[in-house]
Amino acid sequence: MTNDTMQRIVLARRPQGAPVPEDFRLETLPIPQPGPGEVLVGVSHLSLDPYMRGRMDAGKSYAAAVELGQTMEGGAVGQVLASQAPDLAEGDWVFGPLGWASHAVLPGHALRRLDPGQAPVTTALGVLGMPGFTGWYGLTELGRPRTGETLVVAAATGPVGSMVGQLAKLRGLRVVGIAGGARKCRLAVEEFGFDACIDHKDAGGRARDARSIGAELEEACPDGIDIYFENVGGAVLQAVLGLMNPQGRIPLCGTIAWYDLGGMGRDGGTGPDMLPRAWRTILVNRLKVSGFIISDHWNRLPDFLAEVAPLVGSGQVRYREDIAKGLENAPAAFIAMLKGGNLGKQIVQIA
Amino acid sequence: MTNDTMQRIVLARRPQGAPVPEDFRLETLPIPQPGPGEVLVGVSHLSLDPYMRGRMDAGKSYAAAVELGQTMEGGAVGQVLASQAPDLAEGDWVFGPLGWASHAVLPGHALRRLDPGQAPVTTALGVLGMPGFTGWYGLTELGRPRTGETLVVAAATGPVGSMVGQLAKLRGLRVVGIAGGARKCRLAVEEFGFDACIDHKDAGGRARDARSIGAELEEACPDGIDIYFENVGGAVLQAVLGLMNPQGRIPLCGTIAWYDLGGMGRDGGTGPDMLPRAWRTILVNRLKVSGFIISDHWNRLPDFLAEVAPLVGSGQVRYREDIAKGLENAPAAFIAMLKGGNLGKQIVQIA
Structure with missing residues (x-):
């Protein structure tokens, strides 16, 4: 990966039963540039969640399946590297559907700004996510x-x-x-x-x-x-x-x-x-x-954060994170998580 | 059955799969007399309902099983023949858990008085029951x-x-x-x-x-x-x-x-x-x-009757009854009903 290339993990084929490494593929490609209203984010931490298994199947579910050859879906946190969106500036920490990738370009409105002073940014993927x-x-x-x-x-x-x-x-x-x-x-x-x-x-x-x-x-x-x-x-x-x-x-x-x-x-x-x-x-x-x-219930997120963020701050609600290192290790971490190999919220550190 | 004997159907054995006639037994016994607070009812019409199948099994359910040798449970309507209860008089029409029987003695408070001028008494077993x-x-x-x-x-x-x-x-x-x-x-x-x-x-x-x-x-x-x-x-x-x-x-x-x-x-x-x-x-x-x-919801019965009885009276809600004749034919009617042999609410006319 050079300065102007990025990496991503795509769905290489649909799993037969439990996913295996060959169902995923690591790709290198040029970093895209943000258009009007968009931002480029350098991904810091990717969330791995069981629901992603459902996205790998072609069957009808509550959300569309990931297409073959497309980036695996996933929530992630990262820092804005370049912004053409009015409310986000370079250096801002954000959460959003950045996918299994080192970089992503998204409309500004698809991202939620995080305050890294209030809680570690990874909490936006788990206990406060x-x-x-x-x-x-x-x-x-x-x-x-x-x-x-x-x-x-x-x-x-x-x-x-x-x-x-x-x-x-x-x-x-x-x-x-x-x-x-x-x-x-x-x-x-x-x-x-x-x-x-x-x-x-x-x-x-x-x-x-x-x-x-x-x-x-x-x-x-x-x-x-x-x-x-x-x-x-x-x-x-x-x-x-x-x-x-x-x-x-x-x-x-x-x-x-x-x-x-x-x-x-x-x-x-x-x-x-x-x-x-x-x-x-x-x-x-x-x-x-x-x-x-x-x-279906994102409108209740503020209620959740208002109630639970203070409990996390005070230690009354505790959390545990299991952080794998490197985008290339996301498939193995995901496969292991589905078998219960993780201890706490499974995260992949990208940057 | 003489003037001082009654008939009832008891559970003779627990069914293996679908009930058969041998699971029931018709018995003749003396008519019991009501004690203080009780009334003797001559049963006119018995309701047959699918839930009764569950009562025939020994397994835990939401209500106790019928014991072997005991009268099959069932809601029925009938007329008071003798009363020692303050609110019920001879000749009153009542609904209650009278069972598969020609006569039953029950506490007055277990019975609900019916007004036969308002709707046919059999409606208390089906459309208004x-x-x-x-x-x-x-x-x-x-x-x-x-x-x-x-x-x-x-x-x-x-x-x-x-x-x-x-x-x-x-x-x-x-x-x-x-x-x-x-x-x-x-x-x-x-x-x-x-x-x-x-x-x-x-x-x-x-x-x-x-x-x-x-x-x-x-x-x-x-x-x-x-x-x-x-x-x-x-x-x-x-x-x-x-x-x-x-x-x-x-x-x-x-x-x-x-x-x-x-x-x-x-x-x-x-x-x-x-x-x-x-x-x-x-x-x-x-x-x-x-x-x-x-x-669990009997407290809502007045709301139901207030809304639906007028609709039945006006013909906006219609009903259909399938009336078998004779207590001795109740098992056959019940067995047939479980197989869908009835057309409308299955009732057995007793008296």
């Missing part, structure tokens, strides 16, 4: 937590799960996490203050089945489960369903365990059909399952 | 219908489905029903005013698969589906899921297609697992699935 906002919105608006209730959330040390768990603790709930591996479970309890955290892997690192997770969950939730913040699906969902209390709520923002199943046309293989059991549980326990996509 | 109330509550409170939207409901000619469809039409929605057989589909359109009704059986009377139902549904719902009032599950649910619009609502009050699967421990066999697809659809389309049990 989309993942934290997702946790806050889903818990507050759809989970409707009440003191004394019990909440369960998986991916407990991730940026969504750790936000959900900490906010629920602050509201007086019993909070039980689920995470992969003893180290993450310790982190959930010791760093994020969860009451308990259940390992969804056995001592040999293999996935435990729903029955085994359910037995431990039942012990950790003696009063049942009132809120299940759903971001994984799979065996955890199956384990949770049998323990939901009447009038329980399930905010649903992800099903990472099933992402490799692909689009609507495919199913989960040839196992038993779990839908009748799930549907019956929703009925019998009068549950509310609410799918949500955080991009 | 629990099924109609279920349709009204689920549509109004959970479906949140808006003019111009599209609603789909199965069992379209049943007392729940016909209420949902007619109320939705009155609110300016496009209403598409699903029913079994050409006769029911005609009834839905011609009698209940549905815009269309899709037959879930083929010309030979066999169940159609989700793909086939879905293709026809797609034609009947050119703008997609905003509300799916769920009372059946099965292939209809699968067909509907692919057509739900963003921000759609699914009030869920029954899964009759799956009732014979039994309690929580059993699943739908060895087909593909539909739960990942359903969960993904809920997420991607930001659906709200709300399980509800109408008995």
Whole structure:
């Protein structure tokens, strides 16, 4: 990469099941120049998030798929290198959909200016960014937590799960996490203050089945489960369903365990059909399952920041970042994250 | 049955799959006498409802199972034969949980007095009773219908489905029903005013698969589906899921297609697992699935009656009853109803 070239990662082909390195390609190309109203940003840190797996499939989803040969989508922070937008100046820190790239040109209105004096800029990718906002919105608006209730959330040390768990603790709930591996479970309890955290892997690192997770969950939730913040699906969902209390709520923002199943046309293989059991549980326990996509709710971002930024500042809400180095390592970090290899919010440092 | 004996139907054994006549037993026993605060009712008409199938299983549900050897539960109307309750007199018409029996003794407070001059007493079992109330509550409170939207409901000619469809039409929605057989589909359109009704059986009377139902549904719902009032599950649910619009609502009050699967421990066999697809659809389309049990909401019954009784009186909401004769024929009528053999609200005339 010379002074007038940039790098980017493009989608080389659509994954068959779990993504592999060959699904991505690193490209070098000239740095584009901003037109009227646009800015050139030098990317500092890229966010890696599970939703990106969905963008790699051609199937219909809530957002368009990334086209083959196009830059992988992603939120990132960086500094303005050149501006033709009225409200942004060289040197400003910004957050926006900069993509998996070292540089990006975007309209000024697509970027949000950050104040690096208020919080480290990387927090705009995690605890004070989309993942934290997702946790806050889903818990507050759809989970409707009440003191004394019990909440369960998986991916407990991730940026969504750790936000959900900490906010629920602050509201007086019993909070039980689920995470992969003893180290993450310790982190959930010791760093994020969860009451308990259940390992969804056995001592040999293999996935435990729903029955085994359910037995431990039942012990950790003696009063049942009132809120299940759903971001994984799979065996955890199956384990949770049998323990939901009447009038329980399930905010649903992800099903990472099933992402490799692909689009609507495919199913989960040839196992038993779990839908009748799930549907019956929703009925019998009068549950509310609410799918949500955080991009529908950006108008609430100021409310989120007003409430949570001070809590982060005071240390009442803590966060953990896992920073990989170098754009060329983004695919490997992404692949590892989908398998739970990260510890905290996965970020790639670019510059 | 002499003047001082009564008849009842008891649960003889728990069904294996679909109920059969041997699961029930007709018994003759002495007529009990009311104690202080109680009344003796001579049952006139018994309601048969799909929820009763759930009561026959031992599994945990939202209400206790009927014990073996005990009278089958059921709502019914009848006349007071003897009263030791202050507010009820001999000859009064009442509705209450009288069970599958010719006579019943109940505390006066468990009964609701009916005015036979206002509406035929059998309407307290259907259009102005629990099924109609279920349709009204689920549509109004959970479906949140808006003019111009599209609603789909199965069992379209049943007392729940016909209420949902007619109320939705009155609110300016496009209403598409699903029913079994050409006769029911005609009834839905011609009698209940549905815009269309899709037959879930083929010309030979066999169940159609989700793909086939879905293709026809797609034609009947050119703008997609905003509300799916769920009372059946099965292939209809699968067909509907692919057509739900963003921000759609699914009030869920029954899964009759799956009732014979039994309690929580059993699943739908060895087909593909539909739960990942359903969960993904809920997420991607930001659906709200709300399980509800109408008995949680009896406090809203006066609101329902105030709104709907005049509509029934004026003929804007129509109803259809299917009346079998004789308590001894209740099991056969119930078994037939679970297979869709009834046309309209299934009632058994006792006296």
